[in-house]
Amino acid sequence: MSDPVRVVVTGLGCISALGHNVGELWWALESGTSGIAPISRVPHDQVHITIAAEVKHYDEARHFDAREVLAYDRYTQFALLAANEAITDAGIDFWRNETLACETAVIVGSGVGGWDTIDRTFYSLHKSGKSRVAPLTIPRLMASAATSQISVKFGLKGPAFSVSSACASSNHAIGEAYWMIRTGRARAAVVGGSEAEISVASQLAWESLRVLASDTCRPFSLGRKGMVIGEGAGMLVLERFDDASKRGARIYCEIAGYGLSADAGDMVRPDVGGAARAIRQALETSRLSPEDIDYVNAHGTGTTLNDMTEVQAIKMVFGPAAWRVMVSSTKSMHGHALGAASAIEAVATIKAIEQRVVPPTANYLGPDPDCDLDHVPNVARQMRIGAALSNSLAFGGLNAVVAFKAV
């Protein structure tokens, strides 16, 4: 039997509350700087929670011409910018390589797709009294808009679809792309996730679920009050190890495995068993043991329940090795970007492996007895990371965990 295909990451792109590219993201993560701030896109007198992790200083006209702006929802814009950065970083011109372009997959995760377009359309009809709707409304708002636009923009003609599993969307996307390459259904992939749903309606909806913090996001910490909504996109370029080596590409790391599960329980209450099964499967498929894992980029939303459940799940799978693994949540800095969260966190985890630095859990006040692992409080740590996990435990009980390994 021939060796299984090894899948590696050769390009990274990201736009988030921490900046418009990977360099800015990494600078903030390494220095423990949070991008959480007063919301600018929502009038403060219409909501109660007035903080978010928004993409700042963003001017769509700087990146797209007037015709493109008409065609791209904010979430698609973020996806395109991150994809462009990742593809440029990988150094592949798909337009000049038709064979590869036909074998390159595009998979984008998103919780809701073009929310901003939906929101503005309803507002103009029901509130402003308009009686017409722009012709590109449907192509802008559909949950696969970003996937289509990335394929069009970069000439990618392989398997392309979107994935939606709430806050695990991007990990499901990355995991599926990994499987497609591993099983020969694609040769390369542009994969990640995007979300942009900060609006009055979404903010009030999240408030109503009573999971938002009014001060900041402090996962695993004493005094944590909940999550802070973020937005943005993260993108990876995946290739076969052999292809990347042959063309002399810079290889960030290998995707070693992928685990997924469903709680089949409560819509909002996470389940230890479901989370543990996804983590265990990620280890099994990657043939890694808990002792091999140096870092876990946690789902770590900052809600009382999520963080406690996630710690229990890690202990259940890791056993004694749980006491030596570092478990931080970068959501403390880039917020909870929902369907884009695990794509941004994948970029964070891959940079951590490359830079040999573990990003901290920012805004940490002190240990909570329910969250007693090494949560890397407030200050990044220099450390070689041989292998890492990135956890996503979504609302609706859909879990996905991706394992990364240094090459």
Place this chain on the structure above:
Amino acid sequence: MTDEELRRKIFDIVALQVRRDTASLTAETTLEELRIASLDMVQILFGIEDTFDIYVPQEGQHLRGGTLGEVCERVKALVAAKHASA
């Protein structure tokens, strides 16, 4: 609104979410013994906010513990506070 009307409305909201007959609830019934799931609790909080047009603070453990009688008293206070500030 009389205290009795307020009480009846709150009991109806709770009864709906815990799938019980309103008549089986009393002022001495505790939230704990009703074993309210987290998603049911946020629906109860929303029902109360929507019915009385008040805001129950996000993080305050405001309506989360005690008896239904105590919940009614706290809602009454929030309603009074709203009228006072209007």
